[in-house]
Amino acid sequence: MTQRNESWPAGTPCWADLIASDPDRTQEFYREVLGWEYGEPRPEHGGYRNALIGGRPVAGLYPAGPDLRGVPHVWQVYLASDRIHRCAERVLAAGGTQLMEPVEVGEFGWMGLWQDPTGASFGMWQAGEHIGFAVVDVPGSVAWCDLMTPDHHAARDFYAQVFGYHYEDVGEDDAPYATFTVPHGGRPAGGIGMTDPAAENAPAAWSVCFQVDDVGAAVQRVRDAGGSVVEDPFDVEYGRLAVVAGPDRESFAIMTPATVQATGT
Template sequence: MPVRTSAPLGAPIWIDLATSDLEQAQRFYGTVFGWTFESAGAEYGGYVTAFLDGRHVAGLMVNDPQWGAPDGWTTYLHTADISDTVAKATAAGATSCVAPMEVKDKGWMGMLSDPTGAFFGLWQPTGHRGFDVVDEHGAPAYHQLTTRDYRAALDFYREAFGWQTATVSDSDDFRYSTASFDGHDLVGVMDGAGILGEGVPSDWCFFLGADDVDKTVQVILDNGGSVVRAAEDTPYGRLAAVADPTGAGFNLSSIGA
């Protein structure tokens, strides 16, 4: 099992789900990916940690109706100094949505919206180092930002997080860059101006590894989930976009892609 002991600075470090049905979500992800779960209790607002073979993989929490947002996943980027990162990000055009706050014995978290409207989190670990299994069935394999303003997004993350980016394609049909950390491409940035529907904001998403994408899609359907984009072969492996029973979307990627 590919295990990591830390995430590179500026790279995705954690993912968590805000769901309107916490029990159903645990049944769904447990059945589809073999996740197990442990509640942190009332002290942490009932936050639930998901494990894959005993290792941290994701978090789940109740989606408070007062937030006014649909069920969905949030990607968190690693920072060593959350206050400094928020200052740099806002100076570069981001909006602070949730000011940095301490999570006792775990770390510091905050929420931002980048200049193109994509919502994401920050995590400064103290006792909780984020997901520590990758590139495995049911574990994060890749992360992607689909943005309405491709060049502004690249400029922002390079300035605020020091990303090193490389252009994969720069045509009107397909405009895409990758961000590399310690020699590994961990994040993609896609020009979504022509593909995001009206009113759909820029969006951070992730890909979970799947031993067999087609079989995993069927298990998702059998357990109340849905298909957003059917499985297809790509130069990056077999991919699919799906959603859980309450509509929270994520992606699948064949292992080794």
């Protein structure tokens, strides 16, 4: 397990959260599937609570109150920002759209929501006391975040302008995909790829992948907990992956990294 105590470099996927129609049901689902425990809900922030692994935050959940009804139940990915207001200006200059202006979340930090020119929504988080993901490389934590979009060229240009992403192409000609590294980042922070052309009207969206010890066992836990399987387990270069959905039909991926498979842990 790798613990983190410092804020993430700007542009790095640093947090993910989910609006739940039935928070108790959703909490139990992810407890069963990913082993999460939970911090106390914060009434001053609409009942928002942190999901925890080893007592450290790995994701957020909050109830769909009256002001959030009708908002899609999707895992929202947040990108780190050291100066959120200045970064918001760059988003608009690069052709993005503001969905929610930056707001201060008490002593924890600042957040806002935007949409890139290809239609994918993303959040930005400027850390205060809450840095975002405080533990990685452990089952239940986020293993990877990426963007799949019909116009990957436009998306790559946009995020390069806003966050200074540097790309390395790792996909195929018929399935473009690139990992990105942020300035001052030591390793790839995420990826941008193209949606399947055969999937007509596939929306642009950021998605989240959680690490698990054994994908097959985790898929069975998803079914037992009342979720569904979107894509059965399959092998990729970096491990074994499946795509599943939770109580509100929110999709997410689960993956056993290749290093874990190799060691049998």
